[in-house]
Amino acid sequence: MSKEPLKTVIIGSGPAGYTAAIYAARANLSPVLYTGKEPGGQLMITTDVENFPGYPDGIMGPQMMEDLRKQAERFDTKVNYELIEKVDFSGPVHKVWTESGEEIHAHTVIISTGASARWLGLESEQRLMNKGVSACAVCDGFFYRGKETAIVGAGDSACEEALYLSNLCPTVHMFVRRDEMRASKIMQDRVKKQENIKIYWNTETEEILGDDNGVTGVRVFNNKTGEKQDIAVEGFFVAIGHVPNTSIFKDWLDMEDSGYLIHQPNSTKTNRPGVFVSGDASDHVYRQAITAAGTGCMAALDAERYLGSIGVI
Numbered sequence: 138m139s140k141e142p143l144k145t146v147i148i149g150s151g152p153a154g155y156t157a158a159i160y161a162a163r164a165n166l167s168p169v170l171y172t173g174k175e176p177g178g179q180l181m182i183t184t185d186v187e188n189f190p191g192y193p194d195g196i197m198g199p200q201m202m203e204d205l206r207k208q209a210e211r212f213d214t215k216v217n218y219e220l221i222e223k224v225d226f227s228g229p230v231h232k233v234w235t236e237s238g239e240e241i242h243a244h245t246v247i248i249s250t251g252a253s254a255r256w257l258g259l260e261s262e263q264r265l266m267n268k269g270v271s272a273c274a275v276c277d278g279f280f281y282r283g284k285e286t287a288i289v290g291a292g293d294s295a296c297e298e299a300l301y302l303s304n305l306c307p308t309v310h311m312f313v314r315r316d317e318m319r320a321s322k323i324m325q326d327r328v329k330k331q332e333n334i335k336i337y338w339n340t341e342t343e344e345i346l347g348d349d350n351g352v353t354g355v356r357v358f359n360n361k362t363g364e365k366q367d368i369a370v371e372g373f374f375v376a377i378g379h380v381p382n383t384s385i386f387k388d389w390l391d392m393e394d395s396g397y398l399i400h401q402p403n404s405t406k407t408n409r410p411g412v413f414v415s416g417d418a419s420d421h422v423y424r425q426a427i428t429a430a431g432t433g434c435m436a437a438l439d440a441e442r443y444l445g446s447i448g449v450i
Contacts, residue, residue: 153416269352
């Protein structure tokens with residue numbers, strides 16, 4: 138246990154956590170960051186990142202996270218490759234516990250635990266990850282310009298991503314498990330009116346086809362008739378939702394039914410004084426590296442102001 142409470146503890150890495158660390162460290166908050174079990178977050182399973190400002194030639198996701206980590210450490214952020222398993226936000230000084238049982242006290246906590254994409258659970262899905270399989274059309278759709286693509290999902294996000302792909306690809310094959318969508322009517326109408334989006338009702342994915350060179354197609358089946366068919370595609374997008382990594386906070390922080398943390402308007406403040414949230418742990422709308430980094434900056438600035446208001450700095 139720390140002898141004196143730390144000024145700032147950051148839970149989670151990725152663009153939000155590392156950006157929060159950079160700003161907090163430059164403000165002399167001596168941040169201590171705990172990376173979690175997936176250091177770097179979702180970008181660690183992303184190949185080329187071409188839409189983050191400052192990289193005109195693009196950059197590999199893992200390399201970008203390495204750069205952000207080095208930048209945070211340059212300003213004396215202490216990075217610990219551990220998972221925070223438990224928290225206690227009941228008092229003016231907050232407590233967190235690592236997986237090894239260490240108890241840490243801090244005046245402020247910045248949550249940057251992110252969210253994880255839901256997957257279909259297919260072996261071929263994992264084998265072809267980043268070789269044509271993706272959970273983010275906005276991130277990776279550009280690489281499939283002019284190519285046949287497929288998307289799985291039936292909610293608003295799936296519709297948004299199908300529409301995005303339809304502006305890039307000759308045909309978007311959209312697989313919907315039931316005979317109706319969960320998406321709002323306005324989103325359904327937009328998808329149905331888009332001529333190059335082909336909707337397959339009552340359709341599920343049996344296998345994604347491909348090899349080390351990438352995805353070549355998908356085998357689907359109709360769950361009413363049992364009929365199977367192979368469809369040639371080069372990009373396969375999974376849009377069945379994300380799960381925010383926020384379960385350890387459920388007894389302490391306000392969150393939506395889906396688990397996304399709630400923050401005050403125009404702020405990163407949660408319902409607990411001194412606890413702030415950034416990145417995909419509270420964002421189910423944009424879910425981009427650049428927006429996550431922006432909220433990481435905001436959280437660090439909010440933490441600095443809070444520390445000033447209680448006389449710690």
